[in-house]
Amino acid sequence: MAVPVWSVDPRTGKQREQVAVEATAEEVDAAVRAAAAAFPALADREVRARLLRTAADFLEEAGPRILEAADAETALGPARLTGELGRTTYQLRAFAEIVEEGAFLDVIIDHADATLAPPRPDLRRYKIPLGVVAVYSASNFPLAFSVPGGDTASALAAGCPVVVKAHPDHPATSELCADALRRAAVEVGLPADVVSVVHGFQAGIDLVKHPLVSAAGFTGSVRGGRALFDAAAARPVPIPFHGELGSLNPVVITQAAAEERAEQIGAGLAGSMTLGVGQFCVKPGLVLAPAGEAGDRLLKSLAAAVGDVAPGTLLDARMRDNFIAGVRELTTLPEVEAPVEPGDGGEHLVRAGFVSVPAARLAEGGEHDALLEEHFGPVTVVARYGTAEEVEGVLGRLPGNLTATAHLSEAEASGGDGDASGAELLRRLTTLAGRVVVNGWPTGVAVAPAMHHGGPYPATTSTSTSVGGTAIERWLRPVVYQDAPEGLLPAELRDGNPLGLPRRFNGRREV
Numbered sequence: 001m002a003v004p005v006w007s008v009d010p011r012t013g014k015q016r017e018q019v020a021v022e023a024t025a026e027e028v029d030a031a032v033r034a035a036a037a038a039f040p041a042l043a044d045r046e047v048r049a050r051l052l053r054t055a056a057d058f059l060e061e062a063g064p065r066i067l068e069a070a071d072a073e074t075a076l077g078p079a080r081l082t083g084e085l086g087r088t089t090y091q092l093r094a095f096a097e098i099v100e101e102g103a104f105l106d107v108i109i110d111h112a113d114a115t116l117a118p119p120r121p122d123l124r125r126y127k128i129p130l131g132v133v134a135v136y137s138a139s140n141f142p143l144a145f146s147v148p149g150g151d152t153a154s155a156l157a158a159g160c161p162v163v164v165k166a167h168p169d170h171p172a173t174s175e176l177c178a179d180a181l182r183r184a185a186v187e188v189g190l191p192a193d194v195v196s197v198v199h200g201f202q203a204g205i206d207l208v209k210h211p212l213v214s215a216a217g218f219t220g221s222v223r224g225g226r227a228l229f230d231a232a233a234a235r236p237v238p239i240p241f242h243g244e245l246g247s248l249n250p251v252v253i254t255q256a257a258a259e260e261r262a263e264q265i266g267a268g269l270a271g272s273m274t275l276g277v278g279q280f281c282v283k284p285g286l287v288l289a290p291a292g293e294a295g296d297r298l299l300k301s302l303a304a305a306v307g308d309v310a311p312g313t314l315l316d317a318r319m320r321d322n323f324i325a326g327v328r329e330l331t332t333l334p335e336v337e338a339p340v341e342p343g344d345g346g347e348h349l350v351r352a353g354f355v356s357v358p359a360a361r362l363a364e365g366g367e368h369d370a371l372l373e374e375h376f377g378p379v380t381v382v383a384r385y386g387t388a389e390e391v392e393g394v395l396g397r398l399p400g401n402l403t404a405t406a407h408l409s410e411a412e413a414s415g416g417d418g419d420a421s422g423a424e425l426l427r428r429l430t431t432l433a434g435r436v437v438v439n440g441w442p443t444g445v446a447v448a449p450a451m452h453h454g455g456p457y458p459a460t461t462s463t464s465t466s467v468g469g470t471a472i473e474r475w476l477r478p479v480v481y482q483d484a485p486e487g488l489l490p491a492e493l494r495d496g497n498p499l500g501l502p503r504r505f506n507g508r509r510e511v
Helices: 025-043 045-061 063-074 078-101 152-157 171-187 203-211 222-234 256-278 293-307 316-329 358-364 367-374 388-395 412-416 419-431 468-476
Strands: 004-007 013-022 107-110 123-129 132-136 162-165 194-197 213-219 241-244 248-255 287-290 337-340 353-358 379-385 400-408 433-438 476-482 503-505 508-510
Touching: 004 063, 004 171, 013 171, 013 358, 025 045, 025 132, 025 194, 025 222, 045 078, 045 171, 045 433, 063 078, 063 171, 078 152, 078 468, 107 194, 107 287, 132 152, 132 203, 132 316, 152 162, 152 213, 152 468, 162 203, 162 400, 162 412, 171 194, 171 367, 194 203, 203 213, 203 222, 213 222, 213 468, 222 241, 222 256, 222 503, 248 388, 248 419, 256 287, 256 293, 256 379, 256 400, 256 412, 287 293, 287 388, 293 337, 293 379, 316 353, 316 367, 316 379, 353 367, 358 367, 358 379, 358 388, 388 419, 400 419, 412 419
Parallel strands: 107 503, 132 162, 132 213, 162 194, 213 241, 248 287, 248 400, 287 379, 353 379, 400 433
Antiparallel strands: 004 013, 107 123, 123 476, 337 353, 503 508
């Protein structure tokens, strides 16, 4: 029996429309096989660049309908979603430029040299696409980390067709975006099946196990991501699984920084932890703040700012129930206080808040370990420390993170008067995260060549990034040709460089 897929309004809990039906195993198989058949058509870099730009154009043309559906399904609001659509189309066009430049192919040519001991053969290396990529959409970014998002854009840029498992929180948005991408493919002369979408929990499992799927990208929970990661590793032929699973994103506020600008830091923390109703993967979920007068001023500022935040709607009822149950557990722990109590904000709503606890309790472990878990929603944990040893005690118990943030005083940040404490703290935080932020907040991930959005497990399951130009590297593998006649080589590896690619030629970089 076909299982319907409904679009649901989280503001009311009511079903909006039936969008699709959950894909059967046979339908998943058909989608993957169609994608595999389309794989050779993506070989031409010029066509791929046109596809990415045309996809951006078509998404913009369909923007009003996409934004209306996305707001109705996620309650994220028109302003936030308009910005997300702009981010999505920007990264598609950015990958088009990367494809045209060609540096991602990492071409290296070393001619034979008989004078070396041992003699070196003729070696020519570059990177090729893996094949069909499975993409698992995120709940909290219905555009930028879903059907038309960074995983899809980077995979297409690499030359890999994509089968997306849509997220149940925004199925209508997923279908509208898939339609735009598939029409873009046809517009540039490619098969529509270079991108396709399937729905359903079981479809996601069938997808990662399919023998023609060569890699997967995931953004979601530790539990769901780890199950798929294990399934990918347990296949007869394991595949790369690039998963973003969870992150606490710790913040360390030094005593000197709190003395210098406690009120500013408190207000900034409130804005970051409640942004998007606390549903960002880089929300600061644990804050180490000093005990004493400066720390008290910081918490007073934080309380005032968080108290002014209106109740908000989470992405779905399950997340709301988990949030309310989770923060209720936190507030009942010994020595935990709630200056602004998070929780139920009324029907379909949640209320922002934060809890505070002595840092020593977190360093000890035990029942307070619940405070070191990610809580999806507008809440953060403030751990009050008295000594550097207490800070280290807490940091030493943290798993990997996407981000870690240091708030330093002006002197600590400049290293003036021989003060090395700022540099020491940054070195410590670097061991915990893929992005280290100084005197700012982690919410907001710039789409830029130098960005890294990843970190030690469980932040991600690989060392790669899902944001920025180097995200394309996840869907490529290197191959080297040894002593191959020039006429048999791909154009990318010929001496004359007919494609004008950046490369390293006999030890010298050519641009």
